[in-house]
Amino acid sequence: MKHKSAFVLLAAVPSIVFAADSRPRGVAPDFAKFYKSKDTFKCIYNPSIEVPFGKVNDDYCDCPDGSDEPGTSACSALSHLSPSYPIGASTLKLNSTQALPGFYCKNKGHQGSYIPFEIVNDGVCDYELCCDGSDEFDHAGGVSCPDKCKEIGKEWRKKDEARQKSMTSALKRRKELVVEAQRRRKEVEERITSLGTEIKGQEMKVKSLEEALAEAEKKDRGRMFHGSGKGGKTRVLSGLAKARIQQLRDTLTEVKTQRDDLKSRVKQLEDLLTRFKTEYNPNFNDEGVKQAVRAWDDYAAVDRGATAQDEGVEADILEILKPDSETEGINFAEFENEDEDDVDMLYQLEAYLPASLKEWIAEKYSEFKKFLQTNGVIAVSSDSEVKESPAVTTARTSLSDAEKRLRELTSDRDNHEAEMTKDYGPDSVFRALKGTCVSTDSGEYTYELCWMDKTKQKPKKGGGDTNMGNFVSFGKITVDESLPADGRGLGKGERLTMKYENGQGCWNGPSRSTTVVMACAEKDEIWKVFEEEKCVYRMDVGTAAVCEIVGARKQSEDTVGKDEL
Amino acid sequence: MAAIWYRQTGVSLVVLWVFLLSLFSAIGAVKHGDFKKCDQSGFCKRNRQYADTAKATANSWASPYKLDQPTIKLQNGKLTATILKSLEDSTELVKLPLTVSFLKSGVARIEIDEEKRQKGLIELRHGSKVRKERYNEAADWAIVGGLDLGAAKIKASDKTQTVVQFGPDYTYEAYIYHNPFRVDFMRDGKVHVKLNGKGYMNMEHWRPKIEKPIEEVKEGEVKEGETKESEAPAVEPSIDESTWWEETFGGNTDSKPRGPESVAMDIAFPGYEYVFGIPSHAGPLSLRETRGGGDEKYDEPYRMYNSDVFEYEMDSPMTLYGAIPFMQAHRKNSTVGAFWLNGAETWVDIVKSKSGSNPLSLGTSSSIDTETHWISETGVLDVFVLLGPSPKEIIKTYTDLTGTTSMPPQFAIAYHQCRWNYVTDEDVKDVDRKFDKFNIPFDVIWLDIEYTEGKKYFTWDKQTFPDPLGMQKQLDAHDRKLVAIIDPHIKNAAGYHVSDELKSKDLAVKDKSGDNIYQGWCWPGDSHWSDCFNPTTRKWFEGLFKYKSWEGSATNTFVWNDMNEPSVFNGPEVTMPKDNVHYGGWEHRDLHNINGMTFHNATYTALLNRDKVPKRPFALTRSFFAGSQRLSAMWTGDNQADWSHLATSIPMVLSLNIAGYPFSGADVGGFFGNPSSELLTRWYQAGIFYPFLRAHAHIDTRRREPYLSGEPYTGIITKALRLRYSLLPVWYTAFYESSKTGAPIVRPNYYVHPDDETGFDIDDQFYIAGSGLLTKPVTAEGETKVDVYIADNERYYDYFDYSIIAGAGEDHTLDAPLDKITLLMQGGHIIPRKDRPRRSSGLMKYDPYTLVVVLDSKGYANGTLYIDDGESYDFVDGAHIYRSFEFKDNKLTSDNLSTSGRKTKEYLKSMSKVRIERVIVVTAPSEWESRKEVSVLQDGKKTKTQLFWHKGDGKKASWAVVGNPGVFVGSSWSIDFS
Numbered sequence A: 001m002k003h004k005s006a007f008v009l010l011a012a013v014p015s016i017v018f019a020a021d022s023r024p025r026g027v028a029p030d031f032a033k034f035y036k037s038k039d040t041f042k043c044i045y046n047p048s049i050e051v052p053f054g055k056v057n058d059d060y061c062d063c064p065d066g067s068d069e070p071g072t073s074a075c076s077a078l079s080h081l082s083p084s085y086p087i088g089a090s091t092l093k094l095n096s097t098q099a100l101p102g103f104y105c106k107n108k109g110h111q112g113s114y115i116p117f118e119i120v121n122d123g124v125c126d127y128e129l130c131c132d133g134s135d136e137f138d139h140a141g142g143v144s145c146p147d148k149c150k151e152i153g154k155e156w157r158k159k160d161e162a163r164q165k166s167m168t169s170a171l172k173r174r175k176e177l178v179v180e181a182q183r184r185r186k187e188v189e190e191r192i193t194s195l196g197t198e199i200k201g202q203e204m205k206v207k208s209l210e211e212a213l214a215e216a217e218k219k220d221r222g223r224m225f226h227g228s229g230k231g232g233k234t235r236v237l238s239g240l241a242k243a244r245i246q247q248l249r250d251t252l253t254e255v256k257t258q259r260d261d262l263k264s265r266v267k268q269l270e271d272l273l274t275r276f277k278t279e280y281n282p283n284f285n286d287e288g289v290k291q292a293v294r295a296w297d298d299y300a301a302v303d304r305g306a307t308a309q310d311e312g313v314e315a316d317i318l319e320i321l322k323p324d325s326e327t328e329g330i331n332f333a334e335f336e337n338e339d340e341d342d343v344d345m346l347y348q349l350e351a352y353l354p355a356s357l358k359e360w361i362a363e364k365y366s367e368f369k370k371f372l373q374t375n376g377v378i379a380v381s382s383d384s385e386v387k388e389s390p391a392v393t394t395a396r397t398s399l400s401d402a403e404k405r406l407r408e409l410t411s412d413r414d415n416h417e418a419e420m421t422k423d424y425g426p427d428s429v430f431r432a433l434k435g436t437c438v439s440t441d442s443g444e445y446t447y448e449l450c451w452m453d454k455t456k457q458k459p460k461k462g463g464g465d466t467n468m469g470n471f472v473s474f475g476k477i478t479v480d481e482s483l484p485a486d487g488r489g490l491g492k493g494e495r496l497t498m499k500y501e502n503g504q505g506c507w508n509g510p511s512r513s514t515t516v517v518m519a520c521a522e523k524d525e526i527w528k529v530f531e532e533e534k535c536v537y538r539m540d541v542g543t544a545a546v547c548e549i550v551g552a553r554k555q556s557e558d559t560v561g562k563d564e565l
Numbered sequence B: 001m002a003a004i005w006y007r008q009t010g011v012s013l014v015v016l017w018v019f020l021l022s023l024f025s026a027i028g029a030v031k032h033g034d035f036k037k038c039d040q041s042g043f044c045k046r047n048r049q050y051a052d053t054a055k056a057t058a059n060s061w062a063s064p065y066k067l068d069q070p071t072i073k074l075q076n077g078k079l080t081a082t083i084l085k086s087l088e089d090s091t092e093l094v095k096l097p098l099t100v101s102f103l104k105s106g107v108a109r110i111e112i113d114e115e116k117r118q119k120g121l122i123e124l125r126h127g128s129k130v131r132k133e134r135y136n137e138a139a140d141w142a143i144v145g146g147l148d149l150g151a152a153k154i155k156a157s158d159k160t161q162t163v164v165q166f167g168p169d170y171t172y173e174a175y176i177y178h179n180p181f182r183v184d185f186m187r188d189g190k191v192h193v194k195l196n197g198k199g200y201m202n203m204e205h206w207r208p209k210i211e212k213p214i215e216e217v218k219e220g221e222v223k224e225g226e227t228k229e230s231e232a233p234a235v236e237p238s239i240d241e242s243t244w245w246e247e248t249f250g251g252n253t254d255s256k257p258r259g260p261e262s263v264a265m266d267i268a269f270p271g272y273e274y275v276f277g278i279p280s281h282a283g284p285l286s287l288r289e290t291r292g293g294g295d296e297k298y299d300e301p302y303r304m305y306n307s308d309v310f311e312y313e314m315d316s317p318m319t320l321y322g323a324i325p326f327m328q329a330h331r332k333n334s335t336v337g338a339f340w341l342n343g344a345e346t347w348v349d350i351v352k353s354k355s356g357s358n359p360l361s362l363g364t365s366s367s368i369d370t371e372t373h374w375i376s377e378t379g380v381l382d383v384f385v386l387l388g389p390s391p392k393e394i395i396k397t398y399t400d401l402t403g404t405t406s407m408p409p410q411f412a413i414a415y416h417q418c419r420w421n422y423v424t425d426e427d428v429k430d431v432d433r434k435f436d437k438f439n440i441p442f443d444v445i446w447l448d449i450e451y452t453e454g455k456k457y458f459t460w461d462k463q464t465f466p467d468p469l470g471m472q473k474q475l476d477a478h479d480r481k482l483v484a485i486i487d488p489h490i491k492n493a494a495g496y497h498v499s500d501e502l503k504s505k506d507l508a509v510k511d512k513s514g515d516n517i518y519q520g521w522c523w524p525g526d527s528h529w530s531d532c533f534n535p536t537t538r539k540w541f542e543g544l545f546k547y548k549s550w551e552g553s554a555t556n557t558f559v560w561n562d563m564n565e566p567s568v569f570n571g572p573e574v575t576m577p578k579d580n581v582h583y584g585g586w587e588h589r590d591l592h593n594i595n596g597m598t599f600h601n602a603t604y605t606a607l608l609n610r611d612k613v614p615k616r617p618f619a620l621t622r623s624f625f626a627g628s629q630r631l632s633a634m635w636t637g638d639n640q641a642d643w644s645h646l647a648t649s650i651p652m653v654l655s656l657n658i659a660g661y662p663f664s665g666a667d668v669g670g671f672f673g674n675p676s677s678e679l680l681t682r683w684y685q686a687g688i689f690y691p692f693l694r695a696h697a698h699i700d701t702r703r704r705e706p707y708l709s710g711e712p713y714t715g716i717i718t719k720a721l722r723l724r725y726s727l728l729p730v731w732y733t734a735f736y737e738s739s740k741t742g743a744p745i746v747r748p749n750y751y752v753h754p755d756d757e758t759g760f761d762i763d764d765q766f767y768i769a770g771s772g773l774l775t776k777p778v779t780a781e782g783e784t785k786v787d788v789y790i791a792d793n794e795r796y797y798d799y800f801d802y803s804i805i806a807g808a809g810e811d812h813t814l815d816a817p818l819d820k821i822t823l824l825m826q827g828g829h830i831i832p833r834k835d836r837p838r839r840s841s842g843l844m845k846y847d848p849y850t851l852v853v854v855l856d857s858k859g860y861a862n863g864t865l866y867i868d869d870g871e872s873y874d875f876v877d878g879a880h881i882y883r884s885f886e887f888k889d890n891k892l893t894s895d896n897l898s899t900s901g902r903k904t905k906e907y908l909k910s911m912s913k914v915r916i917e918r919v920i921v922v923t924a925p926s927e928w929e930s931r932k933e934v935s936v937l938q939d940g941k942k943t944k945t946q947l948f949w950h951k952g953d954g955k956k957a958s959w960a961v962v963g964n965p966g967v968f969v970g971s972s973w974s975i976d977f978s
Helices: A029-035 A151-229 A233-279 A287-303 A307-321 A333-336 A338-349 A353-373 A389-422 A426-431 A548-561 B016-026 B029-032 B042-056 B138-142 B215-221 B390-401 B425-437 B467-479 B496-505 B534-542 B590-609 B643-657 B677-687 B713-726 B728-741 B904-910 B926-930
Strands: A038-042 A051-052 A103-104 A113-115 A437-442 A445-449 A453-461 A468-478 A492-501 A513-520 A525-531 A535-542 B065-075 B078-087 B090-102 B108-114 B154-156 B159-165 B173-177 B181-188 B190-195 B247-249 B252-254 B263-269 B276-277 B302-304 B326-331 B334-341 B344-356 B368-376 B381-384 B416-417 B444-447 B481-485 B489-491 B520-522 B525-529 B557-561 B619-621 B631-635 B694-697 B767-768 B774-775 B785-790 B797-798 B812-816 B823-826 B828-832 B849-854 B861-868 B880-886 B890-895 B914-922 B931-939 B941-950 B959-968 B973-976
Touching: A029 A038, A029 B941, A151 A389, A151 A426, A151 A513, A233 A287, A233 A307, A233 A333, A287 B590, A437 A525, A445 A525, A445 A535, A468 A513, A513 B481, A548 B108, B042 B263, B042 B344, B042 B368, B065 B154, B065 B159, B078 B489, B090 B173, B138 B590, B190 B334, B190 B381, B252 B631, B263 B334, B263 B381, B276 B368, B326 B390, B334 B368, B334 B390, B381 B390, B381 B785, B390 B728, B416 B713, B425 B444, B425 B467, B467 B481, B534 B590, B557 B590, B590 B619, B590 B931, B677 B713, B713 B728, B728 B767, B728 B828, B728 B861, B823 B849, B828 B880, B849 B880, B880 B904, B904 B931, B926 B941, B931 B959
Parallel strands: A513 A535, B416 B444, B416 B694, B444 B481, B481 B557, B557 B619, B619 B631, B828 B861, B849 B914
Antiparallel strands: A038 A051, A103 A113, A437 A445, A445 A453, A453 A468, A468 A492, A492 A513, A525 A535, B065 B078, B078 B090, B090 B108, B108 B381, B154 B159, B159 B173, B173 B181, B181 B190, B190 B263, B247 B252, B263 B368, B276 B326, B302 B344, B326 B334, B334 B381, B344 B368, B489 B525, B520 B525, B767 B774, B774 B823, B785 B812, B797 B823, B828 B849, B861 B880, B880 B890, B890 B973, B914 B959, B931 B941, B931 B973, B941 B959
């Protein structure tokens, strides 16, 4: 037999307990009062209609609200889901809403429950809902459903006990998680404080190293000055430099041309593929085409870096490419006629530039070079060293290291500060789970949920992982699911969710996304993964993180009724 | 399921760029470029030219076919003779043996063969090993009865003509003219069908290829999609030899070892303006003219060459997945038909013309003649002429020949939930649970190709379907079934037992060499095709279906045959090369349209024989031919989630129903694409009136099980499905009666009202069998009203509120908001239904019935009800209930219509508690107002039961309810209202 728990409206605790035998079949204690008379029965919602009591449960629907048939399927068609037919004389205002929530199985030895009238006497023993077999009292087609409440009740109680126990442990675990989360928060706070101190220290260090460097440079300049050759050397050098720069400029021009050409070819290809993606016929289920489009989506999704930066590089290059003159670049004429005393200046061309620009150029240069190298445009070669005294080099390295460290520390602190304001769910409990993942096998995939991070699909047959979404936010959803005996299910009610979005783009569909729906459980585990619609996944997940004192009780109330006495 | 792959797929995967580029070039060329137009199909072009010549030279045209008078013999209802064909370039006369069989049913069958080929006196080119005869086995597949010869006598005979009287009481006459050979069929003194009246008859006789070096070169130049334009003017068609010997299309060259061999004939219906049939085409029920083009006419003939047509077009004569070469012509109070029994590629031209010039048509009431021209690539000429005189009799005689739909298991006519694909066994179980949770009934869940291990049929993907039996057990708990797909292509993979056996036992289709197994590309990649024309293949196939062999199959597993056109991704026109060789040495071209039927026939037999005590099989097929209706349900193939496809599905299903194939339906929701909630809802509201009701969706579409739509849609869809379930007694009875008579399950207006000329071409509303239920689905977006055409003077009542709709020969505008299904009840019928909603049809077995008695203007109504166990063949031995209900003179009676057998008693006992719980009388007389009781007579006992009368308000009919009369469905009884 299968679940029908969606329709199981388990009985609330009856305030007055009637003697079971006095109620007609299918009547719950709550409704017993309507069935007390032995002569006539008044339809519950339409008391103006009276039928002889003998017509109660005679398998013919007399009452427009179905209340005369609490124990048969005769009035099961009274539903907005069934075709509607005229129900009575137009002179009467009749209420045709079903008066009863369902057929009540007493389930003595277990819990009483309502089952839908549709499944009464249909020839199927629905033991999960009606363990006493009273739903098949008419033995349609010869079916026989002996009372199994004793075993089922026992089994259920056993499981329920385990479930309760597990709930208790789950609550305990949640408390631990909250403590852990708090600890981690504290850790972060402490870290921020300590980072603050460290940053201050580092700032001072940077300052002192700057001074040290300035000192070293000063000394070095003196050395260079002394070591400089006679007049005329500068001129020679200037000539050489000019030639060399021209050579470099020519090369750069050529490289730029090549790059522009490649850029336009890439653009051409990308346009081709973009058109392919929009124009291919998605109805051909061709795995090859699908893979190609998927791969293209992935490729297209990779951030190619800010274009502004590219524009900067471009502007630099254009700047560099301008021929040297009085107004642009280096005015060689100046050097050609200059005193040799200024030779040191040649070595320190950069010194002419403001410090910030200097640094920026160096950075751009190295980036650009790296770009060219990684793209195979130019060969990797060792940097030609600028001749500089070891003392200056050391000082410079120390300074840049210190500066780097300072930047790191600052960003670390900024991150931690941002972290403090981020939503980690109720009691920030998910702070304790961040960085951990759970996974489960389902069909041809292993699914992985990394808390507050990503959901992933890993094919067992091999091939790359598919990102099913990145954590975006928390939410809530109302669910109504069957709760298996082992408690590994969402049950009924409002549940906390985590929304993971913007995963890998889907063939002929949106980017993958996952809604992680969580219910209280002792162990963190994925219960079920399914594709609700194309590329929209749902994971039903158990975790102690969502157990709450109130929530836990509510959840158990949904499933636990009261034994029929 | 089943779209086409672009044919280069397989080979182009190697290099991504090459592959992508090849796709760019393919975009936009997929649809039309893949399929031939008439002038790309040599024999069609030749025969159309032949007809053009005949027409253009009408005065001087002489058909070269002459009946050799001395050879004429009539014996035991069979006339034999020889037709002599004279040739332009030779004095030789080609002998064509003629047989005309006058059948007991009044049908005349005309067969023409070629003597030289019968005797094998021809030579095949390319050392081909194929058969020398013209293909003559189509009848072995299509015909199952009705061939008993009847009485026939020669009324008159002279040099020019032979007149044969035949049919019921010799009331039919065949005027056989000798020179040129032609035949006029008369009934009631009027000509109804004319064969070769226009002289388009053409049997391209065998001839040796005369090598002309210049011609050779020209032939070599014939390129894809085009045939060489003849230098000669069209008036001399015999000169156009360009398509005689080789034809190339889509990069594939057809070697044509037998040369040109087409058969063609004109069949005219004088005085008949409407012709119906020759499914399957996506167009109106009333067939369009095929010459001229424009708004009303096509400019291409209707084509029948079973094909996996990807994203088929609306309102088109293009071929689809199956073919039934049966056409009926209709005019006021007369229906006649022609059944062109040929399994090869066939084209039909239709032209309508004002008559008057023909003296023989004088006296007919209509002034329009319909002339049709049938052209087949190969085979003998075999045509059945059916003289009616009503639509009912036409279909009866047609199904006497080709068989009726066998009684399906009950679940098969309930709701089927399909998707390409339910991805795991857990997924299937979850869908099963969800339906219950939302209180939506369903009977069958389907698995498309993905359930298999690498598209190897008869296997299960162990990762995704680790426990098929557990899954089927869960389904079985609520009497639900599983349908799994099994296709005819077999993956060419070593170690796959099906493939290994196919090869080792030599059971596959061969390539043109006749020796090598044909290799093509389909879902699994490299594949072979099982040749079900071979009895050994079928026997072997049977074995594969045994529970032991197909592990994971259970007694509630049934089968879906797809791709059996056959679909071959890299073949010409997405199918096999025509020069492939089948069992018996026949070329694929000879039997292409029959191929699909052989496969589902094998499936059906396999399912029948898998249990010790056979149960009724269920198989669904995409490809079909005349006769397929006996064995399988069919669906209209890969449609789209588009309003136009919803609208067209109705004439398509009607067309199949009047062509003897009632068990048909279209994919609810549309296969390709995502329907809007409104479209999906409307499609369900229409789909519940398809005889075969299945929702299906492509793998790339969003999930759309009805419970996902959300309110109000889910509720409305549920209501629609519950309506189908509550009316299952009507549907089941209709299927039973159709299994006896071949009658359509859904019936167009002309069938029900053959004398109402206004309604002959109405194809967007229809009746459900003989129940008097008339529906008109909404098939346009945003529509909230429908115009229902009422043909007759009887009053109609809204099914749900008994509103009165009356007025013959006009449209009635009715409100049809989204939650309203337009369903009317014609006065005069008794409609049995089951009102209690259940999870599946199997769980409704013992539920009581409600009878809705809809009185006609004379206070009369009748109806029938058939019941059996829904799955076994016990009904053959009398284990069934068949009742007639009649309301007459204020008395409702239930009478037995069944004949009892050895299992009757036991069955009736098992059903003895099943009651009629309620009788509703619509348009109940006002005299009943004061009546509180009616008397019931059953088993000689008289009891009283309550009557509740409800007054109508003028717009709505008065109605009355007899509550719980205590009568049983299996008993005879009467209820007296007087």
